[in-house]
Each structure stands twice: as C-alpha cells, then as structure tokens.
Amino acid sequence: MFVGHYAAAYALKAKQPNASLAVLFIAVQFVDILFFPFVLFGVEKLEFVENYTEVNNFQMDYYPFTHGLISSVVWAIFAYVLFVFVFNKGKKVALVVALAILSHWFIDVIVHTADLPLLSGDPKFGFGLWNNKNAAFIVEIALLIFAYLWYLNTTKAVKNGINFANWIFITFLIVVNYLNFYVLPPSNNINELTISALVSFFLLAGLAYFVDKTRVSKV
Numbered sequence: 001m002f003v004g005h006y007a008a009a010y011a012l013k014a015k016q017p018n019a020s021l022a023v024l025f026i027a028v029q030f031v032d033i034l035f036f037p038f039v040l041f042g043v044e045k046l047e048f049v050e051n052y053t054e055v056n057n058f059q060m061d062y063y064p065f066t067h068g069l070i071s072s073v074v075w076a077i078f079a080y081v082l083f084v085f086v087f088n089k090g091k092k093v094a095l096v097v098a099l100a101i102l103s104h105w106f107i108d109v110i111v112h113t114a115d116l117p118l119l120s121g122d123p124k125f126g127f128g129l130w131n132n133k134n135a136a137f138i139v140e141i142a143l144l145i146f147a148y149l150w151y152l153n154t155t156k157a158v159k160n161g162i163n164f165a166n167w168i169f170i171t172f173l174i175v176v177n178y179l180n181f182y183v184l185p186p187s188n189n190i191n192e193l194t195i196s197a198l199v200s201f202f203l204l205a206g207l208a209y210f211v212d213k214t215r216v217s218k219v
C-alpha cells in the first residue's frame with residue numbers, strides 16, 4: 001500500500017487538528033522509510049519475483065524490525081515518548097503520531113500476501129488484495145478519499161472560497177497511485193526503489209505541509 005496509508009494521516013488529522021499533517025504523512029510511512037534502506041544495507045530482505053502479485057514484483061521475506069506488529073508497537077511507543085518529552089508536543093498530538101505509525105501495519109495487512117509477522121517467523125498475516133490489481137487500486141483510493149472527505153468536513157478553509165490546493169493535492173495523490181499501478185514499469189533494482197520511495201515520501205510530506213496551512217479546525 002502506498003497512498004492508502006495517507007488515509008490514516010487524514011483521519012488522525014481530523015481527530016486531532018493540532019497534529020501537523022506533514023508529520024502524520026511521515027509517520028504513516030515511517031516503517032517503510034526504514035524498510036528500503038534496511039534492505040539496502042542487508043538488515044531486512046526483499047526478493048524480486050516476477051509477477052509475484054498483480055501489483056508488485058517482489059516478495060518481502062524478512063522484515064521483523066519494520067513490519068512486525070510488535071516492532072510497530074515499539075516504534076509507536078518510541079515516537080510517543082519522543083513527541084511528549086523531547087518535542088514537547090503534548091500527549092494528544094504524541095498519541096496520534098504513535099497511532100499513525102501503528103496504522104501502517106493494519107493498512108498493509110489488507111493488501112500484502114501473508115508476509116506480515118508479529119515479530120519474526122510464523123504466524124504471518126496479509127489478506128493478499130494485491131493479487132487483484134483493480135480491487136487493490138479501488139480499495140486504496142476509496143480509503144484515501146473517504147478519510148480526506150472526513151478531514152474536509154472537520155476543517156474549514158482559512159480564506160473564503162474554494163480550497164483548490166487540497167483538491168489539487170488529493171488528485172495528485174490519486175494520479176501518482178494510478179501511474180504506480182498501471183503505467184510505470186516495475187523496477188527490480190533496490191537502489192532505484194529506495195530512492196523513489198524516499199523521494200516520494202518526503203516530497204508528499206512537504207506538499208502536505210503547505211496544504212495543511214490552508215485549512216483550520218472548525219472547532
């Protein structure tokens with residue numbers, strides 16, 4: 001799952017307007033931000049398998065530190081402590097950042113084949129929606145749009161008039177996902193994958209930072 005993770009960012013932003021949308025965009029992808037470099041340095045493992053699913057061409061063999069449910073909880077607690085005691089953002093903001101990190105596992109479980117461990121080894125979880133490209137695409141976009149509309153509903157534009165920036169941004173996310181699913185050729189080069197993943201995650205978080213400024217909470 002890629003842009004589907006931002007559904008969790010929008011939903012948590014709707015719940016806690018004091019949290020930064022950009023920070024939530026990073027938090028929902030936090031374990032993937034670690035995963036690709038971890039693979040690059042041999043800490044975790046990914047194997048290229050042609051047509052592994054209808055959506056991707058790699059199998060995640062071993063990724064206990066980033067995609068174990070227990071490690072996700074540990075990362076979430078770590079972020080909570082960091083946001084309360086180091087960044088002084090308060091417990092409520094720290095909680096949604098922690099939940100954003102944890103959400104990654106639960107959103108991944110929808111699409112991944114049964115490869116998500118509790119920590120390492122069996123049992124492993126994943127409903128395998130990636131085996132049906134169109135269904136995976138629709139679910140990912142539906143999640144995103146549903147959460148985005150909820151966010152729109154709980155916030156209002158800073159300036160009067162239609163809030164173009166947000167609609168352009170959400171359209172951009174959908175287009176990026178479309179290209180990813182249907183247009184761009186799959187890469188089987190880990191350097192390429194790592195760079196494109198990290199650039200996308202930080203670029204989208206940067207854009208989220210700007211659109212976040214265009215809306216404020218209704219309450």
Ligand SMILES: [Zn+2]
Nearest residue numbers: 031032104108
């Ligand atoms: Zn992931």
